[in-house]
Amino acid sequence: MAHVLSSLRRPLIGGAKSYARVTEDICAPLEGRPTRAWYAAIAVSATALLIGAVAVTDQIWTGIGTWGLNKTVGWAFDITNFVFWVGIGHAGTLISAVLFLFRQRWRTSVNRSAEAMTIFAVMCAGTFPLIHMGRPWLAYWVLPYPNPMGPLWVNFRSPLLWDVFAISTYFTVSLVFWYMGLLPDLAVVARRAEGWRRRVFAGLSLGWDGSQKTWLHYEKVYLLLSGLATPLVFSVHTIVSFDFATSVIPGWHSTIFPPYFVCGAIFSGFAMVMTLMIIARKVMAFEDYITLAHIDAMCKITLLTSLIVALAYGTEFFMAWYSGNPYERFAFLNRFFGPYRHFFMGMMLCNVAVPQLLWSRRVRTTPWAVFAVSILINVGMWLERFVIITVSLHRDYLTSSWTMYHPTYIEVCTLVGSFGLFLTLFLLFCRFLPMIAVSEVKGVLHYAREGDGGPHGP
Amino acid sequence: MAHELVAGVFDSEERILAAARAARRAGLPIHDAYTPFAVHGLDRELGLEPSHLGVVCFRFGAAGLILTLGFQYWASTFDWPMNIGGKSLNASPALIPVAFELTVLFAGVGMVLWFLAMRGLSPVKKPALEALGGVDDRFVLALRREPGGPSGEALRRFLEAQGAQLVVDAEGS
Numbered sequence: 001m002a003h004v005l006s007s008l009r010r011p012l013i014g015g016a017k018s019y020a021r022v023t024e025d026i027c028a029p030l031e032g033r034p035t036r037a038w039y040a041a042i043a044v045s046a047t048a049l050l051i052g053a054v055a056v057t058d059q060i061w062t063g064i065g066t067w068g069l070n071k072t073v074g075w076a077f078d079i080t081n082f083v084f085w086v087g088i089g090h091a092g093t094l095i096s097a098v099l100f101l102f103r104q105r106w107r108t109s110v111n112r113s114a115e116a117m118t119i120f121a122v123m124c125a126g127t128f129p130l131i132h133m134g135r136p137w138l139a140y141w142v143l144p145y146p147n148p149m150g151p152l153w154v155n156f157r158s159p160l161l162w163d164v165f166a167i168s169t170y171f172t173v174s175l176v177f178w179y180m181g182l183l184p185d186l187a188v189v190a191r192r193a194e195g196w197r198r199r200v201f202a203g204l205s206l207g208w209d210g211s212q213k214t215w216l217h218y219e220k221v222y223l224l225l226s227g228l229a230t231p232l233v234f235s236v237h238t239i240v241s242f243d244f245a246t247s248v249i250p251g252w253h254s255t256i257f258p259p260y261f262v263c264g265a266i267f268s269g270f271a272m273v274m275t276l277m278i279i280a281r282k283v284m285a286f287e288d289y290i291t292l293a294h295i296d297a298m299c300k301i302t303l304l305t306s307l308i309v310a311l312a313y314g315t316e317f318f319m320a321w322y323s324g325n326p327y328e329r330f331a332f333l334n335r336f337f338g339p340y341r342h343f344f345m346g347m348m349l350c351n352v353a354v355p356q357l358l359w360s361r362r363v364r365t366t367p368w369a370v371f372a373v374s375i376l377i378n379v380g381m382w383l384e385r386f387v388i389i390t391v392s393l394h395r396d397y398l399t400s401s402w403t404m405y406h407p408t409y410i411e412v413c414t415l416v417g418s419f420g421l422f423l424t425l426f427l428l429f430c431r432f433l434p435m436i437a438v439s440e441v442k443g444v445l446h447y448a449r450e451g452d453g454g455p456h457g458p
Numbered sequence: 459m460a461h462e463l464v465a466g467v468f469d470s471e472e473r474i475l476a477a478a479r480a481a482r483r484a485g486l487p488i489h490d491a492y493t494p495f496a497v498h499g500l501d502r503e504l505g506l507e508p509s510h511l512g513v514v515c516f517r518f519g520a521a522g523l524i525l526t527l528g529f530q531y532w533a534s535t536f537d538w539p540m541n542i543g544g545k546s547l548n549a550s551p552a553l554i555p556v557a558f559e560l561t562v563l564f565a566g567v568g569m570v571l572w573f574l575a576m577r578g579l580s581p582v583k584k585p586a587l588e589a590l591g592g593v594d595d596r597f598v599l600a601l602r603r604e605p606g607g608p609s610g611e612a613l614r615r616f617l618e619a620q621g622a623q624l625v626v627d628a629e630g631s
């Protein structure tokens with residue numbers, strides 16, 4: 001039952017909303033004309049996407065010699081962006097699956113857009129290994145398919161192949177999970193729409209009618225998908241970290257990588273969710289749905305993961321010293337004092353120092369302050385990936401192979417393009433699909449609320 | 459098979475829960491209920507059996523695990539043996555990540571497809587009693603009119619007595 005009354009609890013949704021009002025509010029951005037702010041935002045993001053598209057076309061046409069890579073630094077911007085974007089996706093699954101399993105009802109206001117964020121982020125991530133292949137039209141070679149070249153199968157013992165399976169499974173399961181969550185809401189949108197929109201949404205809603213017989217199985221499916229997606233989150237970034245941990249490069253060959261990467265992913269993902277939600281609640285007037293309590297709760301998770309990430313940094317440094325391995329020690333001293341020290345300092349500042357502001361309740365409940373913190377965390381987490389990948393590579397065992405890496409404008413434009421892709425997809429999502437899970441919000445509408453005149457309002 | 463239904467439209471989950479409970483006690487044939495969100499406890503009041511999809515999910519997952527472990531073992535040990543750093547051809551720990559991912563994929567996607575097929579959800583399906591607002595903000599309880607059972611008028615009176623705002627005759631599958 002939705003009614004849980006206690007002086008200790010606060011309503012999850014602000015205002016005295018009725019069921020019909022919830023539908024009205026959440027469907028309003030889909031049904032009216034887009035605002036000027038939306039047009040301005042999509043103009044900027046589509047321009048960024050276009051810049052990226054031109055850069056990607058150029059590097060595929062000319063070859064990836066257009067990048068700043070060299071014989072020592074064979075992975076740099078591309079894999080940094082790949083790991084960064086995969087990480088961004090993780091908070092979406094965490095909010096939708098893990099918080100669902102923990103019965104955190106506040107997730108209902110943010111899970112839909114967080115899941116959408118996951119899907120778009122994984123799409124951005126996927127483009128980088130694809131481009132990195134150099135010949136993306138042969139990308140299907142990474143899949144085990146019957147072929148006349150042998151019989152030739154892929155190497156199932158390579159972490160890079162594990163990535164293929166991890167990312168594609170993660171994308172598919174996230175997409176299915178998201179679509180399943182959308183089903184009841186698509187039926188609501190279809191019911192209100194007219195003309196071709198009605199036909200499209202009715203088709204997409206698969207004839208959903210709210211039958212209790214369907215709800216019974218649907219809830220089981222949702223629970224089990226959450227149960228399946230939860231270990232998937234942990235496995236995906238663990239496998240991504242194996243790309244590094246199974247190698248012998250100082251700074252990469254580290255057993256702490258799996259939990260450290262997973263926490264970093266959740267940390268950066270939550271920062272991105274907050275960045276997007278703070279804008280969305282303002283632009284779409286969703287303040288009653290995405291309340292300060294939601295931001296406060298997300299800040300607490302961000303703070304916790306920041307502390308875990310800080311602990312991981314400390315553990316890495318301790319182990320570099322304690323292992324007695326001179327190469328490992330050097331790799332870490334090089335991070336501190338080497339030519340890329342500004343990146344390292346930036347990472348420490350953004351990931352360890354800045355999130356400490358979230359101890360303050362006042363900061364946690366001031367949207368612009370949280371927005372600033374979340375942007376800095378995103379910058380910091382991108383720097384972290386750059387430090388791990390490039391800074392570990394640029395000075396290896398042989399001093400004769402030491403070199404510096406500088407990105408070319410093509411690489412920078414590709415990064416800009418990935419942000420363009422992500423934001424364009426997100427803005428289109430806000431425009432065409434309900435950004436908040438209508439049916440789930442209705443289920444928690446009366447949580448801790450009393451005397452508001454019942455579900456159909458005063 | 460089409461059924462003749464009498465549907466009552468309620469405005470809250472409490473009312474539909476109470477109506478379903480009363481209908482069950484009175485031994486009336488309940489067809490289904492249509493609600494905008496999952497009303498917990500309503501399945502029990504309607505006398506629905508718990509979902510068996512857990513078993514379906516497990517079976518798909520088990521099939522995925524066996525298939526992918528078997529395939530990887532066969533491909534890397536027999537069909538295309540590769541000597542990589544002198545490691546065993548059957549280095550089973552290396553087979554775990556792919557097997558895990560595909561177990562999850564089979565379990566998740568298989569279960570969802572099973573669910574859609576079982577409930578007949580497809581782009582061409584016409585939603586039942588759509589006009590009554592069961593997907594949006596109303597709670598609809600549909601009773602079946604059966605030969606030899608209570609008359610339509612009796613069902614209508616029952617639903618009205620339970621507080622239904624609107625009672626309509628309908629057809630349902």
